[in-house]
Amino acid sequence: MKRQSAFVTYMGQRWAIVFLVLEFIFFSILGRGFLTLNGVQIVLFYGTTLALLAAGETFVIVSGGIDLSVGFVMGFATIVSAKLVAAFSRMGLSPGLSIALGVAITLAIGVGPGFVNGFLVGHLKVPPFLATFSVQGITYGIALLLAGGAGAAKDVPILANLIGNGYLLYWVRGQGLSFFIRPEVARGTRVVEMIPTMVVVTVLFIAVGAYLLKRTRFGRYTYAIGGNIDAAIRSGINTKRHLTLVYIISSLFATLAGIIYMLEYVTGKADAGASFLLDSIVAVVIGGASLYGGIGTVWKTMLGCLILSVLEMGLRMMGVPTFDKFIAVGLILIFAVLIDQFFPELIHKED
Amino acid sequence: MQRVRADAREDASRYRAVSLLARNWALLFLLLMVVVFSFSGKNFFALDNFQNILRLATTTLLLAYAETFVIITGGIDLSVGFLMGFSSVLSAQVIRKLCLAGWSPGACIPLGVAAAVLACLGCGMASGELVSRYRVPPFIATLGVLGVATGITLHISGGFPIGDLPAVITDIGNGYLYYLHPASGKGSFFRPPAAVTEAQIRELVRVFPNATVLIVAVLAALWYLLKHTRFGRHTYAVGGSTDAALRAGINVRRHLLLIYMLSALLAGVAGVVFVFQSGIGNHTSWGANYELFAIAAVIIGGASLMGGKGRITASTVGVLLLTVLENGLYLSGVEPYYRFIAVGLILILAVVIDQLFPDLF
Amino acid sequence: MAYLLEVKNITKRFGGLIAVNNVSMGVNAGEVVGVLGDNGAGKSTLIKVISGVYHPDEGRIFFQGREVTVGSPMDALAMGIETIYQDLALAENLNVPANIFLGREKLKVALGLFPVLDNSHMFKESKKVLEKLDILIPSLRNPIRALSGGQRQAVAISRSIYWDAKFLIMDEPTAALGVAEQKKVLDLVNRLKAHGIGIIIISHQLHDVFSVADRLVIMRRGEKVAERITKETNGDEVVSLIVGAETI
Numbered sequence: 001m002k003r004q005s006a007f008v009t010y011m012g013q014r015w016a017i018v019f020l021v022l023e024f025i026f027f028s029i030l031g032r033g034f035l036t037l038n039g040v041q042i043v044l045f046y047g048t049t050l051a052l053l054a055a056g057e058t059f060v061i062v063s064g065g066i067d068l069s070v071g072f073v074m075g076f077a078t079i080v081s082a083k084l085v086a087a088f089s090r091m092g093l094s095p096g097l098s099i100a101l102g103v104a105i106t107l108a109i110g111v112g113p114g115f116v117n118g119f120l121v122g123h124l125k126v127p128p129f130l131a132t133f134s135v136q137g138i139t140y141g142i143a144l145l146l147a148g149g150a151g152a153a154k155d156v157p158i159l160a161n162l163i164g165n166g167y168l169l170y171w172v173r174g175q176g177l178s179f180f181i182r183p184e185v186a187r188g189t190r191v192v193e194m195i196p197t198m199v200v201v202t203v204l205f206i207a208v209g210a211y212l213l214k215r216t217r218f219g220r221y222t223y224a225i226g227g228n229i230d231a232a233i234r235s236g237i238n239t240k241r242h243l244t245l246v247y248i249i250s251s252l253f254a255t256l257a258g259i260i261y262m263l264e265y266v267t268g269k270a271d272a273g274a275s276f277l278l279d280s281i282v283a284v285v286i287g288g289a290s291l292y293g294g295i296g297t298v299w300k301t302m303l304g305c306l307i308l309s310v311l312e313m314g315l316r317m318m319g320v321p322t323f324d325k326f327i328a329v330g331l332i333l334i335f336a337v338l339i340d341q342f343f344p345e346l347i348h349k350e351d
Numbered sequence: 352m353q354r355v356r357a358d359a360r361e362d363a364s365r366y367r368a369v370s371l372l373a374r375n376w377a378l379l380f381l382l383l384m385v386v387v388f389s390f391s392g393k394n395f396f397a398l399d400n401f402q403n404i405l406r407l408a409t410t411t412l413l414l415a416y417a418e419t420f421v422i423i424t425g426g427i428d429l430s431v432g433f434l435m436g437f438s439s440v441l442s443a444q445v446i447r448k449l450c451l452a453g454w455s456p457g458a459c460i461p462l463g464v465a466a467a468v469l470a471c472l473g474c475g476m477a478s479g480e481l482v483s484r485y486r487v488p489p490f491i492a493t494l495g496v497l498g499v500a501t502g503i504t505l506h507i508s509g510g511f512p513i514g515d516l517p518a519v520i521t522d523i524g525n526g527y528l529y530y531l532h533p534a535s536g537k538g539s540f541f542r543p544p545a546a547v548t549e550a551q552i553r554e555l556v557r558v559f560p561n562a563t564v565l566i567v568a569v570l571a572a573l574w575y576l577l578k579h580t581r582f583g584r585h586t587y588a589v590g591g592s593t594d595a596a597l598r599a600g601i602n603v604r605r606h607l608l609l610i611y612m613l614s615a616l617l618a619g620v621a622g623v624v625f626v627f628q629s630g631i632g633n634h635t636s637w638g639a640n641y642e643l644f645a646i647a648a649v650i651i652g653g654a655s656l657m658g659g660k661g662r663i664t665a666s667t668v669g670v671l672l673l674t675v676l677e678n679g680l681y682l683s684g685v686e687p688y689y690r691f692i693a694v695g696l697i698l699i700l701a702v703v704i705d706q707l708f709p710d711l712f
Numbered sequence: 713m714a715y716l717l718e719v720k721n722i723t724k725r726f727g728g729l730i731a732v733n734n735v736s737m738g739v740n741a742g743e744v745v746g747v748l749g750d751n752g753a754g755k756s757t758l759i760k761v762i763s764g765v766y767h768p769d770e771g772r773i774f775f776q777g778r779e780v781t782v783g784s785p786m787d788a789l790a791m792g793i794e795t796i797y798q799d800l801a802l803a804e805n806l807n808v809p810a811n812i813f814l815g816r817e818k819l820k821v822a823l824g825l826f827p828v829l830d831n832s833h834m835f836k837e838s839k840k841v842l843e844k845l846d847i848l849i850p851s852l853r854n855p856i857r858a859l860s861g862g863q864r865q866a867v868a869i870s871r872s873i874y875w876d877a878k879f880l881i882m883d884e885p886t887a888a889l890g891v892a893e894q895k896k897v898l899d900l901v902n903r904l905k906a907h908g909i910g911i912i913i914i915s916h917q918l919h920d921v922f923s924v925a926d927r928l929v930i931m932r933r934g935e936k937v938a939e940r941i942t943k944e945t946n947g948d949e950v951v952s953l954i955v956g957a958e959t960i
Contacts, residue, residue: 047556068643126702127656129427133643134695141691278494291488323505331500337487528908546789579818581830585807598801600786601813659805 016286016303016341019332023307027314042151047075047309048202049257051302053273053280054127055209056253056286058301062213063246064226064293067227068134070254070280073113074273076143079257081106082268083146085264103259109241109250113139114251118244133248143270156266164263169194171248184279198260209249210298223248283308286336306333310351373704377651381672385626388679393683398488402560406523408630408674409562410435410621412667414645416573417617419666420610422649423577424590425658426482426489428611431618432641434471436503436634438622443513443632446520456517468619474500479608491691493611497644500612504634507594512633528559561603562614569620572664574663586610647694648673651701672697672700714777715760716741717793717879722771724757733758733934734771739879741909742899746925746942747914750954754934755914762912763795764788775879781934787875792878798887800868804857808849809838811856812871842866845900862893869900879910886920887920898924918947932956 052069060067085102089095113135114145122130162182170178171192172185185191213219225239235237254273261272283304289296308329315325369410369487372379389396408543421428448464450456474496481492522542531538531554539546543555572632588596596603635641650656651672653666676697677690719772724732732754738838739745747755751765760766764782765947773780780786788795791822802811810817813834823903838852847866849859852920865885872880882901886894894917901924904911915921921928921944930938 053674059393120699124703125706126699130647130650130702133647134698137691137695137698141688141695143694144688144691145686271638278637281495283655285491291490321505323510325502326498326505328498330495330502333491333498334481334495335485337491338485341486347582370740489756575826580827581827581829583816584810584829585815587805588803588810592801593802594799595803595811595814598785598795598797600789601815629732659803 016288016300016307019305023310023314027318030314030318033236047305048196048198049273050276050279050309051202051206051261051305052257052285053276054255054283054301054305055206055298056250057280057284058287058289058296058298059209059213059222059246060128060250060295061289061291062226062293063222064229065099065243065246066132066242066281066291067117067250068129068132068249068277069113069139070250070257071273071275071277072136072140072143073104073110073251073254073272073293074261074276075270076139077106077110077111077228077255078262078272078288079108079147079268079270081259081262082156082266085157085160085262089155089157095159098157099160099263099314100164106259110252110255110258111248112251114248115244116253118247121247122207122240122243138297140270147270156262160263161266164260164266165196166197167193167195168197173221176250205253208300208304209253212249213298213314214227216286218245223294223319226295228294279308279329280305282333285333287305288336288340367375369571372709374653376704377648377653377668377672377701379412381668383673384675384679388675388683392679392682393684396680398558399657400678402527402557403564404671404674404678405563405566406560406628407678408565408670409624411641411645411648411674412566412670413569413617413621413624414642415666416649416663417427417614417621417671418570418642418645418649418664419573419652420577420586420616420652420662421489422646422654422656423586423658423661424607425593425612426607426610427646427656428478428493428614429490429499429642430478430493431475431614431621431645432639433501433504434474434615434618435637435641437500437626438467438471438619439523439625439632440504440508440513440622440634441470441632443626444507445517446517446626447513447515450513451519460520464623467623468616471615471619471622472612475612476608478595478615479611482611483604483607500582502622508632508634510634512631514631516630520627521630523561524624524630526561527557527558528561528564531556531558532545562628565624569617570663571665577663582606582609587659589658594660644673644694645670647698655705655706715739715774716743716776717912718774719762720772720774721760722761722768722773723767724754724761725769728890730778730934732768733932735931736771736941737929737936739843739912741878741910742905742908742923743927744911744913745918746921746928747912747931748918748921748928748933748950753931753954755931756883757856757934758931759795759883759912759914762788763793763881771788778946789875792876793881794872794875794877794879795881796865796868796872796883796885797940798884800864802856802864802868805855806843807855808852808859808867809834811867812838812841812874814871816875834917838870841870845870845873856898860893862896863890865893865897866900869897869904873904873909874905877909880904881912881914883914884916885913886915886917892922918950921945930954939955 013198036091056070056116057067081102084105084253085098088098088101092102117135119130121128166182168178169181170181170183171194172178172183172189175183175185180197183191190306213222221232221237223244224235224237225242229239257273262268284296284301285291286304287296287300287302289301311326311328311332315328386398394400414435418428431576442463444463446459447602449459449462477499478489478496480520481487482489482493487495490623506580526541527542529538530543530552533555535551577586585596585601585606588599588601589606593603596606622632646698648669649661649666650669652662652667652669654665655663676693680690680693682689717737718738720736722732722735723730735754735758737745745790746759749755757766761768762786764783764787767783775793782791782793782927785795803814806814809831809858818830818837819827820833821830829831829957842849845866847863847870849863849866851858856867859867869880885897885901889897898920901911901913904923907945913921913925925942928940928942928945928950930940931952932954937956
């Protein structure tokens with residue numbers, strides 16, 4: 001019987017954080033401009049989409065399911081929001097109002113795919129993999145239909161771009177701080193930008209999500225369903241309704257990600273989220289969730305997102321082709337699962 | 352007493368009739384589609400078109416066969432689409448490099464094919480070991496392996512398709528078994544008849560694509576494997592109850608390893624077929640979803656993600672259903688986005704039917 | 713008369729926990745011994761040691777008069793020691809012959825070239841063994857998913873008998889069955905006795921054990937606290953032994 005030193009066990013259980021720190025060190029040595037304020041912010045900017053999708057995915061995976069539709073729901077949302085905002089703008093509404101209305105209605109529409117997913121999984125007992133895969137295809141088709149060719153985002157007011165690419169804090173030497181709005185300065189004066197607004201928005205929603213999963217009865221029930229759905233049913237939880245809500249939450253996060261994308265790039269793109277799907281699931285798994293359900297938290301998923309974002313950015317800054325990201329992600333993923341397997345085994349060793 | 356029994360018998364036979372229909376709903380739906388598209392689609396109901404459909408479905412069929420085995424054991428293989436890309440790139444690169452170096456096509460081609468297939472077997476071994484020995488969930492194991500394989504693929508190809516391959520490759524890949532010129536009665540095997548004018552080439556009737564010859568052979572072999580060998584029986588057993596299989600003395604670990612290797616092998620073959628049909632090797636792009644379609648086809652064919660069910664013939668029907676749908680919609684002038692919607696709806700239909708009649712085998 | 717199966721001084725530990733503590737017992741051919749005890753008494757662990765799932769830390773096992781080492785479940789099967797678990801270990805998606813021959817399928821050569829499953833042979837042999845044990849199953853071709861609990865239990869037992877089990881361990885054989893089916897299974901056990909097979913039954917259903925077992929072994933907290941001949945004891949005494957009101 002091997003005796004594992006307490007330190008190694010401690011480190012092993014927190015391997016994700018250790019890994020992240022190592023990544024930081026690795027890339028700041030090898031990459032240029034990595035640990036600067038600019039560099040960190042680029043990572044955060046990139047990671048917002050991943051973080052939102054992964055947060056929604058966490059709910060679904062904890063409930064014992066999986067949501068393959070998040071990527072295309074996001075793309076769908078980019079197109080819907082672009083078109084709505086453009087339409088309102090064309091109707092003569094002020095930019096601010098157009099954007100606000102467009103965003104609100106998009107969020108409302110974003111409930112749709114989630115509702116369908118949840119209904120299929122909760123009421124019709126369709127395996128989540130199949131249900132969300134079907135909905136993914138349908139959503140993609142509808143998105144393409146709506147996009148109907150280029151120019152999905154004509155007439156979207158510039159304000160959208162300003163919001164999407166704005167920062168929380170601006171600091172000009174001698175002028176002090178200003179919030180949200182870029183201060184007017186003489187040409188050549190350096191403006192320090194801190195914390196992209198969209199990152200703030202993302203963090204807010206993720207914090208809400210984390211609280212929802214961890215501290216509310218809703219979250220508790222989600223874990224219960226993921227742990228043992230029969231037991232959950234027998235303790236009186238309305239699993240059908242609950243599962244529907246869980247998938248709606250995932251869909252809403254994806255919709256939000258799509259809206260933010262639209263604000264950042266002022267365009268609608270049906271496959272904008274396609275490449276994020278697998279990454280979001282990877283992030284959730286790296287964060288320690290179990291694909292069988294019942295285990296996982298939003299913040300740990302965020303850790304997984306960080307690891308992936310830092311990796312992506314670090315590789316990019318090192319000038320290494322993104323091909324290697326695939327290899328790295330693949331290896332990290334396998335590593336993550338193996339560690340989760342081996343460390344519990346070393347702690348409770350049985351015959 | 353007699354009347355009660357007669358009623359019961361009537362109910363039983365009615366149930367049997369309905370469940371027989373439900374069990375073969377995919378096939379019925381396929382036939383229905385063929386009928387509908389014959390009217391709505393230009394040149395749909397033509398030998399040429401049908402053979403075209405079969406030819407294009409070849410790679411998807413191979414991937415679906417790969418998934419069939421894995422899904423019966425209750426697992427899943429997300430890597431098949433990307434292994435296909437890996438195989439196409441590797442084989443194309445090897446063939447190209449060797450031919451440029453002066454080797455004869457007769458030597459380069461088999462070497463390229465062998466290299467690709469072996470490399471995929473290696474990937475399958477990796478997935479298989481992770482799943483069977485290290486108990487990594489198949490979703491994750493195959494996801495990890497596909498990541499590594501795609502990375503290697505991109506390193507080889509730099510992200511660009513690899514061409515410049517000997518012409519004989521596409522001749523074989525897109526060739527037919529028999530060519531006939533109906534007017535003059537001239538016919539020949541494997542290539543168009545020699546003494547045929549430019550004008551007459553257009554009138555040639557092509558019979559039986561080479562690719563379909565391959566599929567028929569593979570289909571027969573795999574069908575036999577699943578249905579009539581111990582390996583096939585054990586595949587169902589492992590999927591039905593891993594515990595039962597273990598306690599019956601089946602080496603489940605080794606069996607799963609072989610299953611994932613088989614899956615990767617078939618994906619490798621699909622990659623080679625891709626090169627033969629398109630003349631290039633290319634990585635699989637991130638949103639192509641080949642594996643998802645293959646899995647969908649297998650499910651439509653009646654398999655369950657829980658494992659224990661599935662048949663090669665049924666998976667074939669599943670693939671044909673999807674490809675005929677796509678082809679028919681295209682020939683009927685329907686825009687491509689409806690294809691996604693249609694596939695999604697059919698899949699939901701498949702699963703709902705499965706829920707209603709869970710005991711169908 | 714030597715025991716068919718005997719274990720002497722078996723001890724099995726898991727970390728600091730002693731699951732089985734110095735237990736000795738034996739079973740004769742054609743005899744049924746009921747192993748009784750509350751949860752955590754060590755009954756399951758003991759039979760897992762006998763069937764090769766666990767290795768004993770101390771003690772020896774004798775089968776058919778010779779000392780043996782049961783290295784794995786396959787070893788036990790090879791010796792003729794078969795275990796029928798509570799969950800039966802049957803594949804629901806396969807039919808009766810497929811289950812009976814699981815892992816040991818019979819092959820024939822088709823067209824002089826390929827090895828093929830000999831389904832007709834397996835079907836016929838399955839029918840024979842079911843008839844031998846007087847078990848009635850209407851359709852052998854359908855997946856066993858369609859069979860009742862008692863019928864599945866019967867299939868599991870038939871499987872062991874077909875492969876010449878000499879010793880049978882049954883873990884909670886009647887637990888999930890209805891009254892009529894319980895009786896059928898117990899009748900089956902009596903018939904097996906008549907064939908000279910040694911049987912250990914673990915069960916919480918005292919009345920079932922009393923109706924088939926010749927002797928009773930009672931365990932508590934890993935130790936054997938008593939052994940009784942069924943005819944010479946009664947339910948009350950056994951319960952108090954299980955619970956711990958008296959020892960020996």
